[in-house]
């Protein structure tokens with residue numbers, strides 16, 4: 001019984017070869033996908049900001065408060081204050097739904113709390129009018145406007 005197990009090594013080898021082939025094929029596919037170029041839009045972290053908005057602890061909280069960019073461009077928010085700030089277009093996090101404006105088809109985003117000295121970037125892929133706010137300072141009037149042109 002033990003001897004026969006040793007002699008029937010062929011199917012095992014075949015299996016190993018097939019597995020190796022499979023590995024090569026999937027590696028080639030990954031490589032091909034990478035060579036094929038930008039399939040997904042550039043990640044915000046990689047994109048150079050077209051606009052930098054600073055955030056401070058008193059009005060005007062966002063500076064510039066109103067700005068225009070073109071679709072596909074990235075905005076970077078930098079916290080120059082001494083407390084956390086936030087950039088949100090998520091109406092679910094707003095006390096007043098009027099503090100949020102999003103064009104049709106745009107997904108809401110929220111930076112989360114950005115510590116002093118911290119940054120947040122977002123690349124806008126849907127043109128239109130945006131109104132965003134800071135979750136902790138919404139009541140103080142920390143809102144900003146952005147127009148994303150086609």
Ligand SMILES: [Cu+2]
Pocket residue numbers: 061084085086134135136137142
């Ligand atoms: Cu704030």
